Amino acid sequence: MTDSGRVPEQRGVPEASLRTSVRDTVQREGARVGFLFDDSGMVSAAGGNPGDLEPTSFVSLSFAQFAAARDLAPEATGGELSRLAQVGGRCRFVLSSIFGGRTLALLFDDAPEALHDTRKGGSSGPGSYPDVMDVDRAAQALSEAGSRRVEGLGVNWSRDAEGEIDRIFKGED
Amino acid sequence: MSMINYASREINCKIVYYGTGLGGKTTNLEWVHSRVDPESRGKMISLATETDRTLFFDFLPVDLGSIRGFKTRFHLYTVPGQVYYNASRKLILKGVDGIIFVADSQAQRAEANIEAMHNLFENLESYGYDLETIPFAIQYNKRDLDNILSVEDLREQLNPAGVPDFEGVAIEGKGVFETLRAVSKLVVKTLN
Ligand SMILES: Nc1nc2c(ncn2[C@@H]2O[C@H](COP(=O)(O)OP(=O)(O)OP(=O)(O)O)[C@@H](O)[C@H]2O)c(=O)[nH]1
Ligand SMILES: [Mg+2]
Numbered sequence: 437m438t439d440s441g442r443v444p445e446q447r448g449v450p451e452a453s454l455r456t457s458v459r460d461t462v463q464r465e466g467a468r469v470g471f472l473f474d475d476s477g478m479v480s481a482a483g484g485n486p487g488d489l490e491p492t493s494f495v496s497l498s499f500a501q502f503a504a505a506r507d508l509a510p511e512a513t514g515g516e517l518s519r520l521a522q523v524g525g526r527c528r529f530v531l532s533s534i535f536g537g538r539t540l541a542l543l544f545d546d547a548p549e550a551l552h553d554t555r556k557g558g559s560s561g562p563g564s565y566p567d568v569m570d571v572d573r574a575a576q577a578l579s580e581a582g583s584r585r586v587e588g589l590g591v592n593w594s595r596d597a598e599g600e601i602d603r604i605f606k607g608e609d
Numbered sequence: 610m611s612m613i614n615y616a617s618r619e620i621n622c623k624i625v626y627y628g629t630g631l632g633g634k635t636t637n638l639e640w641v642h643s644r645v646d647p648e649s650r651g652k653m654i655s656l657a658t659e660t661d662r663t664l665f666f667d668f669l670p671v672d673l674g675s676i677r678g679f680k681t682r683f684h685l686y687t688v689p690g691q692v693y694y695n696a697s698r699k700l701i702l703k704g705v706d707g708i709i710f711v712a713d714s715q716a717q718r719a720e721a722n723i724e725a726m727h728n729l730f731e732n733l734e735s736y737g738y739d740l741e742t743i744p745f746a747i748q749y750n751k752r753d754l755d756n757i758l759s760v761e762d763l764r765e766q767l768n769p770a771g772v773p774d775f776e777g778v779a780i781e782g783k784g785v786f787e788t789l790r791a792v793s794k795l796v797v798k799t800l801n
Binding site: 451452455474475476477478479480490492493496497500503504588589590591592593594596597598600601602604605606607 | 612613614615616617620621623640641644645646649651652654656665666668670671673674676677679681682684700703704705782785786789790793794797798800801
C-alpha cells in the first residue's frame with residue numbers, strides 16, 4: 437500500500453464465510469469452543485466461548501498432538517489420519533483435518549454419563565464425529581479465491597511495531 | 610507466511626529458535642518468559658523430556674498489543690536440537706517468519722553447529738523457503754565458558770552471508786533480547 441498510514445479494511449467474502457462456517461459448526465455440533473488453525477499452528481477462525489481456556493495454549497497443543505498423531509498414523513494404520521478424538525471424564529475433544537492442511541479443533545463439555553448415552557448430543561454425540569463439511573468447503577473456496585496477502589501494512593505500521601518491540605522486549609542485555 | 614487477518618484485524622508472526630542440541634534455545638525462551646511483562650505474554654508451553662531436552666517444541670505467545678488497529682502477536686517457538694527429532698523441527702518451521710539460530714560457542718560443538726545449520730537450510734528448502742529472504746539472526750551463545758571459539762571463527766563457520774549476529778550468555782540473559790529484537794524488527798519490516 438502507499439504510506440498513507442491507513443491499513444486495508446477487508447479481505448473479502450471467502451474469509452468471512454470460513455469464519456462463519458466455523459462459528460456455525462461449533463454451534464450446531466454443540467461444542468463449547470472451536471478453533472481452526474493452519475499447518476503452521478496459527479488460528480484463522482474461532483467460535484464459541486473459551487471460558488477459562490487459554491486459546492493459544494490450547495491451539496498449540498492441539499497442533500502438536502494432531503501433527504504427532506498424523507505422522508504416526510501411516511506407520512500404525514497404513515492410512516491417513518483425518519480425525520483424532522480424545523475423551524475425558526468431563527470433556528471431549530475432536531480434531532478434524534480440513535482442506536489445505538488446516539485442522540479444526542472442537543472441545544465439548546460432555547458430562548460423563550453422556551458418554552454412554554448415544555441418544556444425547558446432536559450429530560456429534562459421543563461416539564460419532566462432528567460434521568465438518570461446511571468448514572471444509574469454505575476452506576476450499578478460500579484457497580481457490582487465493583488467500584495471499586495483497587497489500588502490506590505500510591511503513592507507519594512497521595515503525596510503530598518496532599517501537600512496541602523495543603518496549604516489550606527491553607530487558608538487560 | 611505472517612498471517613494478517615484483515616477481517617479480525619489480527620497479525621500473527623512466528624519466530625523460531627533453531628540450533629544444535631543443548632545450545633541454549635530453551636534457555637533463551639525461558640529468559641524471555643521470565644522478563645516480559647506478564648500482561649504481554651501468554652503461558653509458556655514446553656513439551657520436554659524428564660531431562661529437560663526439548664521433545665517437540667517450547668512455545669511462548671507474546672502480545673505486542675494493538676498497533677494501528679491490528680492486534681499483533683508473536684509466536685515464539687524453539688525446536689528440539691537433537692538430530693533424530695527432525696520431523697518435529699521441520700513441522701515447527703512451517704510458516705516461519707523469522708529465525709534465530711542459537712550456536713554453542715564451545716570448540717567441541719563446532720561440528721554440531723555446522724550440522725544444525727545445514728539441517729536448517731535443508732528443511733527450509735524442502736518447503737521452498739529461502740533463508741536469504743527470511744529474517745534471520747545468529748546468537749553465539751555460552752560466551753561465559755572456557756574453551757570457546759572466537760567470534761571471528763564462529764562467523765567464518767556459520768555466518769558467511771553476514772546476517773546480524775550477537776554474543777550471548779543465555780543463562781544470564783545476555784544477548785537474549787538483543788537477538789530477539791533484531792529478528793522481530795526484521796519481521797515487522799517485511800509486513801509493510
Ligand atoms: N554456561 C552456560 N550454560 C548455558 C547457557 N545457555 C544455556 N546453558 C545451559 O545449557 C544447557 C542446555 O540448554 P537448553 O536451553 O536446554 O538447550 P536447547 O538448545 O534447548 O537444547 P535441546 O532442547 O536439546 O535442543 C542447560 O543446562 C542450560 O542451562 C550459557 O549461556 N552459558
Ligand atoms: Mg530445548
